[in-house]
Amino acid sequence: MFSNCLMDLKMFSEIHCSSSLDPHRWRLPRWVLWFKLLLQVPVLAWVLLTSFGNAAAATANANNPASASSASSASSAMANASPLAVDIGRIKQRGELVVAMVANDTPPFFYERNGELVGLEVDLAKSIAKALNVEVRFNRDAKSFNEVVELVAQRRADLGISKLSRTLARAQMVHFSQPYLTLNHALVINRVAFARLASNMRVEEVIRDYSGSLGVIKGTSFVDFAKVNFPKAKIMEYPNGKEIYKAVNSGEVIAAYRDEFEIKRLLKETPSLALTLRTVTLKDLDDALGIAVGVNDLTLLAFVNQVLSQQREKLDIQKVLNALEKNP
Numbered sequence: 001m002f003s004n005c006l007m008d009l010k011m012f013s014e015i016h017c018s019s020s021l022d023p024h025r026w027r028l029p030r031w032v033l034w035f036k037l038l039l040q041v042p043v044l045a046w047v048l049l050t051s052f053g054n055a056a057a058a059t060a061n062a063n064n065p066a067s068a069s070s071a072s073s074a075s076s077a078m079a080n081a082s083p084l085a086v087d088i089g090r091i092k093q094r095g096e097l098v099v100a101m102v103a104n105d106t107p108p109f110f111y112e113r114n115g116e117l118v119g120l121e122v123d124l125a126k127s128i129a130k131a132l133n134v135e136v137r138f139n140r141d142a143k144s145f146n147e148v149v150e151l152v153a154q155r156r157a158d159l160g161i162s163k164l165s166r167t168l169a170r171a172q173m174v175h176f177s178q179p180y181l182t183l184n185h186a187l188v189i190n191r192v193a194f195a196r197l198a199s200n201m202r203v204e205e206v207i208r209d210y211s212g213s214l215g216v217i218k219g220t221s222f223v224d225f226a227k228v229n230f231p232k233a234k235i236m237e238y239p240n241g242k243e244i245y246k247a248v249n250s251g252e253v254i255a256a257y258r259d260e261f262e263i264k265r266l267l268k269e270t271p272s273l274a275l276t277l278r279t280v281t282l283k284d285l286d287d288a289l290g291i292a293v294g295v296n297d298l299t300l301l302a303f304v305n306q307v308l309s310q311q312r313e314k315l316d317i318q319k320v321l322n323a324l325e326k327n328p
Contacts (some may be wrong), residue, residue, distance in 0.1 A: 085299035088132070091158055096137045097129040100148045100157035100292075103140045104240070108323035109163050120315065120323055121161045124180065124291075128159070131307050144219030149174055152292045158300065160292030165221030165259075175297075176290035177304045181315040185225065185285035186260040188245070189278050193254040207280060215244045215253040221287070222257050229285060230257070241266070249276055259287045261320055268324070 084092060091097055101121070105111035110119040117138060129136035139157045142148040145164060152160040153173040166176045187207070198206045214233040216222045217240060226235050236253055238244040245266060248256045263279050291308075293301040313319075 087294070087297035087300045088303065091132060091134055091300070094134075096135040097125070097132060097159065098137050098139055098157045099125045099129075100139045100142055100151040100160040101125075101162045102142045102145055102148050104143075106163055108320060108327050111327075113327070118327070120320065121163065125159070125161050127311075128304060128307050131303070145221065146170070146219045149292050152294055155294060158294070158297070159304065163289055164292055165225075166288050166290045167221045167224045169224055170221070170292070173295075174292040175295055175301050176292060177301065178308055179288035179290050180308050180311075181289045181320070183259040183261050183287045183289070183317060185222075185229070185257070185282040185287055186263040187255045187257055187280045187282070188248055188263050188266065189255045189280060190248050190251050190253075191276055191278050193251045194278075197254060203280065207282075210255075212254040213252075215247050215256040217241060217244055217258070222259075225285075225287075226257050245273075249273065261317060264317075264321065265324060268321075 101110050101117075106119075108119055109121045110117060112118075122138075125136050125138070139151060141156075142151055142162070145162060148157075148160045148162045148164060149170045150173070151157045160174070164170070164176075166179070170176070194203075194206070194212075197212045209232065210230050211232040212234065213236055214226055214230055215236050215238055216226050218237040223235070223237065226233060236247070238247060241258075241262065244253075244256045244258075247253045260281050263281075267274055267277075267279065291304055293304060
């Protein structure tokens with residue numbers, strides 16, 4: 001382009017100088033040639049400025065190799081930037097998946113054996129961490145199941161895996177994964193006290209419209225379940241399973257409300273209780289256990305659901321009971 005401008009200028013000069021000698025060589029009016037030359041001037045200026053700019057940049061880079069290297073590194077970093085979602089990237093950068101789990105052992109889901117944390121849900125947490133290619137760290141600061149949910153909501157843990165029931169109250173604080181285990185609700189009932197309440201009515205009729213005392217463990221999902229499913233009952237909260245079973249056995253409360261696994265484990269551990277207590281499994285009420293995920297961690301939630309979907313062995317009540325037999 002630069003050479004074309006020079007050629008036009010040269011041609012104009014030759015025509016201008018020779019036109020007086022040979023009028024036949026003059027083919028265009030003079031103003032046309034001037035106009036054409038003026039059009040070339042901005043292009044010539046742009047070519048000159050670009051050339052000078054490139055030369056200046058080359059000189060600067062030669063005099064300051066650190067600056068050139070920095071620019072090259074920045075370009076390379078941008079080219080190699082990870083496309084990971086923010087929530088996944090946070091875990092990858094940290095190098096570990098933080099999983100909240102309640103402090104009290106709940107075999108066979110999670111418990112310490114020979115100084116090591118083991119169990120069905122411990123294995124589940126490790127499988128998710130392995131899929132992310134990071135280590136797993138368990139946060140057991142929570143004293144109740146509700147506190148596990150709070151740890152996730154406060155971003156002090158990435159996930160909550162702790163035999164967590166999916167409830168409406170908890171769903172206002174965190175997201176829940178698809179269920180990885182579904183258990184039925186169940187009651188353990190004091191035979192004598194229940195007979196007084198029932199009189200001549202059938203068990204199903206009494207339970208459907210239950211108005212007696214009902215024990216639940218404080219800080220668990222069954223506090224909420226009891227209010228919804230047994231609105232006429234007198235709900236009494238106890239600190240742990242041991243205290244609630246003691247209350248039922250003594251007649252302090254007529255029935256205790258838990259999931260079917262906990263009731264079956266109770267009778268397995270203390271078979272003699274079958275003499276004074278009876279159990280009722282509520283087949284129409286499900287307790288779906290899910291993994292708690294932060295409300296902003298939508299990609300992590302999708303990832304967890306994908307891991308659960310790809311598991312070959314799905315948990316059910318029988319497998320949980322078998323695991324309890326193997327790891328008492």
